[in-house]
Amino acid sequence: xxxxxxxxxxxxxxxxxxxxxxxxxxxxxxxxxxxxxxxxxxxxxxxxxxxxxxxxxxxxxxxxxxxxxxxxxxxxxxxxxxxxxxxxxxxxxxxxxxxxxxxxxxxxxxxxxxxxxxxxxxxxxxxxxxxxxxxxxxx
Amino acid sequence: xxxxxxxxxxxxxxxxxxxxxxxxxxxxxxxxxxxxxxxxxxxxxxxxxxxxxxxxxxxxxxxxxxxxxxxxxxxxxxxxxxxxxxxxxxxxxxxxxxxxxxxxxxxxxxxxxxxxxxxxxxxxxxxxxxxxxxxxxxxxxxxxxxxxxxxxxxxxxxxxxxxxxxxxxxxxxxxxxxxxxxxxxxxxxxxxxxxxxxxxxxxxxxxxxxxxxxxxx
Numbered sequence: 001x002x003x004x005x006x007x008x009x010x011x012x013x014x015x016x017x018x019x020x021x022x023x024x025x026x027x028x029x030x031x032x033x034x035x036x037x038x039x040x041x042x043x044x045x046x047x048x049x050x051x052x053x054x055x056x057x058x059x060x061x062x063x064x065x066x067x068x069x070x071x072x073x074x075x076x077x078x079x080x081x082x083x084x085x086x087x088x089x090x091x092x093x094x095x096x097x098x099x100x101x102x103x104x105x106x107x108x109x110x111x112x113x114x115x116x117x118x119x120x121x122x123x124x125x126x127x128x129x130x131x132x133x134x135x136x137x138x139x
Numbered sequence: 140x141x142x143x144x145x146x147x148x149x150x151x152x153x154x155x156x157x158x159x160x161x162x163x164x165x166x167x168x169x170x171x172x173x174x175x176x177x178x179x180x181x182x183x184x185x186x187x188x189x190x191x192x193x194x195x196x197x198x199x200x201x202x203x204x205x206x207x208x209x210x211x212x213x214x215x216x217x218x219x220x221x222x223x224x225x226x227x228x229x230x231x232x233x234x235x236x237x238x239x240x241x242x243x244x245x246x247x248x249x250x251x252x253x254x255x256x257x258x259x260x261x262x263x264x265x266x267x268x269x270x271x272x273x274x275x276x277x278x279x280x281x282x283x284x285x286x287x288x289x290x291x292x293x294x295x296x297x298x299x300x301x302x303x304x305x306x307x308x309x310x311x312x313x314x315x316x317x318x319x320x321x322x323x324x325x326x327x328x329x330x331x332x333x334x335x336x337x338x339x340x341x342x343x344x345x346x347x348x349x350x351x352x353x354x355x356x
Binding site for chain 1: 143144162163165197242246253254257261263265266268269271272274275276277278279280281283297
């Protein structure tokens with residue numbers, strides 16, 4: 001099992017953090033461009049899901065799968081979006097992202113008095129985030 | 140286990156077939172007293188909830204009847220203006236019925252063509268080489284399965300999240316498509332599918348799944 005990469009967006013679509021581990025193929029565009037494309041796609045998927053859903057959705061979009069990877073999506077009530085790409089067999093990724101939010105994001109970013117809401121540059125967060133991803137069974 | 144709908148999208152991204160099957164009706168009826176505690180949006184085509192969702196009446200739901208009289212656009216069937224009825228204190232208590240709006244054909248065409256770029260971007264953003272587009276997309280209320288043929292036609296189904304065996308079902312629809320659509324001498328490629336035999340066989344297939352389960356097809 002593998003985790004490929006992780007994107008964290010704020011509620012306006014700004015990329016706050018990007019991490020990658022076993023990514024084999026690059027998209028061939030700059031990181032900024034790629035983040036915009038990713039956010040744009042998620043935004044469209046969200047509205048697509050809301051319209052095509054037969055009942056009123058609560059959480060809405062959870063994940064999609066292709067034949068090579070799965071993209072999992074978790075959005076907090078405050079609008080922070082966690083997007084993680086894994087292989088197609090990984091399970092309970094949603095719980096993993098919730099854990100990541102409460103144990104890493106809240107602890108090392110939200111509680112950091114120096115964080116002003118823009119891209120995260122804290123070394124401590126990077127280190128803890130890396131550790132958390134690497135110790136997970138999905139990695 | 141429920142299948143909500145089947146969509147077929149042509150190579151160029153246009154919706155060429157759709158079939159609604161078992162779309163649940165979400166309706167809530169409630170007696171209101173003055174002043175009404177929902178913020179409504181009055182549009183010439185519909186009256187919808189803009190703010191204040193509660194008791195199953197959610198934002199986006201449209202007003203379908205007042206005191207049992209159906210509402211068309213912003214007037215009731217009896218010819219009264221909805222806004223006047225709701226804002227006049229003397230008419231209360233009012234029984235209002237709200238329901239989740241049904242997708243119009245236009246919206247379906249719009250959504251089908253929206254899926255095409257999502258499919259393409261998903262394969263471009265892949266961390267592994269040679270990835271296909273979206274095959275399964277899950278939300279909390281449904282699961283969408285997509286099967287793309289070698290010729291670029293996409294078959295999509297919207298089903299309950301617990302529904303299994305959808306890949307078999309999609310291939311079965313492909314089979315019906317090749318048998319009853321492509322072999323129809325009056326059908327031209329990329330055009331909307333209007334073939335009685337295809338409709339009948341698809342309907343039969345869906346009924347068979349409901350009766351005997353997906354393993355028996």
